[in-house]
Amino acid sequence: MGVPVARRNLFAEKGRFAISVAGVGFAVLLILIVLALYRGFSRSGQTFKDLPGQLWIVQQGTTDPFHSISLVSRVELEDAQTVDGIAAVVPVLSRTQEFTVNGKTESGRLIALDIDSSLPLPDETRRRFLPSEGTIVIDGILSDKTGLSSNETAEFNGVRLVVGHVEPASSEAFTPFIFLNATDATRIFARDDLVSYGMVILQPGAESGGVAQAIQARNPNVQVFTSNEFATSIRKEIDESFLPIITVLLVIGFVVGAAVVGLTIYTATIERSREFGVMKAVGGSAGFLYRIVLSQSSMLTAAGFVIGLVAAWSVAQLVRELVPDFVTIFRAQDVIAVFGGTVLMALVASFVPVRRINSIDPAIVFRA
């Protein structure tokens, strides 16, 4: 093992080292938090994949469940049920709705599945999505945000419903879902002939693409999404709105990190020009000197990465407490990618100091 020159050089200026590590840590924190928020937002629409249907019949021209109103008649859905391969078409009533909790007005996405009780469904599905009349199922985000918990009451257009249970897990960061009984939904929406969507449960072995085509061929006034397409239609808006912003923030984070490391190492290199000159004079090869600079950058970014990771995790916990709507998800792949980014940061940050080292004249050693 050789002399740890890089470490000695960095620790010679402890204050600057600490500030630089904090700078890189802040950049890593920014990148990780933005990514974690994006991952949290990107899970929106997951509920449509968790529901038992494989296809969704909507009114022609509907873009997505959140920003587009779909009205489909029960008659149309009954007609669609005659298509081969379909076990059931479940009328779904859904809309974003205001409600009051302890005198405070809140909002959520009501969803009611008018499902035949004889349809065989797993108990877990019934527990999560099919509350009994007079009750609702809400998720943890809504519970945290409104303070509404099990056995408490919320009022929807004068209809008082009791929280049956709170689902701790949630994927809907923007608009929390509230599952209610179809009878209650009909009372709240005050319409029975029209519903929002038809959720299609396929028979085992049925091919979804063929069934979707058959439904649309039968009724041109509707269009059919797969569950995945329906969920993706929600994420599309997030991707289109947030991805450019997120990309800019990620680039800013990267540039800030690289600039902090680069400036620190560059300053340290300038300050130690003479010492690098001595190394050159006494036979230090270019590679030997580059390794010192690269080691300095790597140590700085590695320390910054660890600090940033811990800080991001802590901030995420704090945000979860203070702003429940902000769902953050840390994926191992993202953390690894950010680590890769910091390695790249170290390489980029070494570029200018290495050029500086190249320009140091070893004859500097003879100047008093």
Place this chain on the structure above:
Amino acid sequence: MSENEHIILQARGVTKVFGEGETAVHAVDSVDLDVSAGEMVLIMGPSGSGKTTLLTMLGGLLRPTSGSILIDGTDITKLSDAQLTPVRRKSVGFIFQSFNLWETLSVEENIELTLNMAGVSGSQAKSRARTLLEERGLASRLRFRARELSGGEKQRVSIARALANEPQLVLADEPTANLDSKHGRDVMHLLRDISRSGERAVVVVSHDQRIREVADRVLWLEDGRIKDIGSLVRDPVCGMSVEQQNAAASLEHAGQTYHFCSRGCSWEFQESPEKFMLTHGPAKVRGG
């Protein structure tokens, strides 16, 4: 120089010109120099005479405008920068006026790092570093930072570092300039010991007259050229060496001729000749 002597350094017609045309300055002009193993050569001369430029070229840190420099038979003027690096690492040891130690490292690490550059690392490097430092009386300073040492100790570390990779040629630039007389004397003897070991050639550039005591040869460099040391005499007033034929003034006193660097020195001498005769002794500069 006998035929059996092993010539380590051989410079022929070494010239360095800075600038071009009318503004060209011949910092070093057609210098020839041979230094053998076991020999210590002292190069003296006034400030700006080209001493350091010559030393920089001999160490492969500056390319001469013309001429050749052979270190143990290898003409370093023909080597690329990349090829020069290992020559400096393995064949040349540098000792500097301002020590040039790596301040963030310990004394021991200063030597180890030099060994690391040559591919020696771990316990082998540590052991060699300790030996070199202990031999120079620095056993109790191994873990000290360079800034915690006295000037004399720093220069001893610098000497240990110069010898780390067992070079054949040691180049020292004003090695005693920043030291008091006691430490300067210590360093002089260390340099002498290096050359007396018989394996290395030592070239020292200095204004320090004391080094003349331990040098095998003294060369005078002025205006970039090596002058005949025999024609140099010392100004009895200021102690400076002057060329006899180009002296600013000359005076006869008590049957002897004295030469001066300036008329001011000659006037001062005339006021009280005995005082200067006692101070500086014989006026002739010892040659090699």
